[in-house]
Amino acid sequence: MTAIDIQKLDVSYGDTKVTRDIGFAVAEGESFALVGESGSGKTTVLKAIAGLARTWTGSISVFGKPRSHGIDRDFARQCQMVFQDPYGSLHPRKTVDAVLSEPLAIHGVGGDHGKRVEAMLDAVGLDRKFRFRFPHQLSGGQRQRVAIARALMLEPKLLLLDEPTSALDVSVQAEILNLLKRLRKEQGLTYLMVTHNLPVVSFLCDRLAVMRHGRVVEIADVDQLKRGALTNPYSRELIELSATPSQT
Numbered sequence: 001m002t003a004i005d006i007q008k009l010d011v012s013y014g015d016t017k018v019t020r021d022i023g024f025a026v027a028e029g030e031s032f033a034l035v036g037e038s039g040s041g042k043t044t045v046l047k048a049i050a051g052l053a054r055t056w057t058g059s060i061s062v063f064g065k066p067r068s069h070g071i072d073r074d075f076a077r078q079c080q081m082v083f084q085d086p087y088g089s090l091h092p093r094k095t096v097d098a099v100l101s102e103p104l105a106i107h108g109v110g111g112d113h114g115k116r117v118e119a120m121l122d123a124v125g126l127d128r129k130f131r132f133r134f135p136h137q138l139s140g141g142q143r144q145r146v147a148i149a150r151a152l153m154l155e156p157k158l159l160l161l162d163e164p165t166s167a168l169d170v171s172v173q174a175e176i177l178n179l180l181k182r183l184r185k186e187q188g189l190t191y192l193m194v195t196h197n198l199p200v201v202s203f204l205c206d207r208l209a210v211m212r213h214g215r216v217v218e219i220a221d222v223d224q225l226k227r228g229a230l231t232n233p234y235s236r237e238l239i240e241l242s243a244t245p246s247q248t
């Protein structure tokens with residue numbers, strides 16, 4: 001089944017169109033990356049899918065269902081977004097327990113919430129002692145684990161990942177990437193991920209779309225990326241930049 005099908009997507013902020021004629025499809029279970037220079041519109045595509053950027057034309061379907069332009073409760077159970085900055089994305093005065101229980105309460109999920117919270121802490125590799133702590137008592141990596149746990153509480157099938165490791169220390173990035181890889185396998189998740197980092201794409205993704213100036217310029221298998229066999233001149237430039245030691 002197709003998890004995401006996007007056709008002719010133009011997204012605007014006010015009068016400014018920031019993506020043009022975007023088209024790609026992501027299969028269920030696939031991990032698909034959006035790469036490209038800053039400002040090329042990658043995050044905007046995720047926001048349109050999530051209902052956070054509401055002015056768009058074209059079509060977005062998620063698991064065969066056309067997406068509306070706003071927040072949709074049924075959709076939230078299937079698809080969740082994880083943001084770049086785990087410092088900003090967690091409410092400073094809510095404990096981990098409150099953060100993780102909230103989606104269950106909002107969506108009227110029955111059963112023992114405490115048990116589900118503990119099981120999710122186990123799943124994301126966080127000791128249960130963190131359950132009643134606040135975000136400021138956690139490290140960046142631990143906070144990102146909480147953000148991932150929150151996204152998974154409603155057992156969605158699809159995660160939209162916006163640079164999920166770029167705000168973290170290099171030493172912690174690998175841990176979170178390993179976690180995402182394991183969770184995808186264990187829970188049969190589909191990922192659509194925005195990143196600047198081509199090694200991350202090689203590690204975690206099956207295919208990628210290269211974006212420039214709001215358009216997709218190439219869609220390729222990750223094997224092509226690993227072999228340096230992308231064909232678009234701009235994609236090749238990205239690979240060269242990524243291989244330059246001064247680039248982070």
Ligand SMILES: Nc1ncnc2c1ncn2[C@@H]1O[C@H](COP(=O)(O)OP(=O)(O)OP(=O)(O)O)[C@@H](O)[C@H]1O
Pocket residue numbers: 013018036037038039040041042043044045194
């Ligand atoms: N809320 C907003 N209002 C107006 N313009 C915006 C808004 N968010 C993003 N933009 C503009 O839309 C364009 C695309 O931004 P977007 O964040 O999607 O790019 P990106 O490829 O994800 O970049 P980065 O890699 O830096 O996150 C940019 O020119 C940006 O300045």
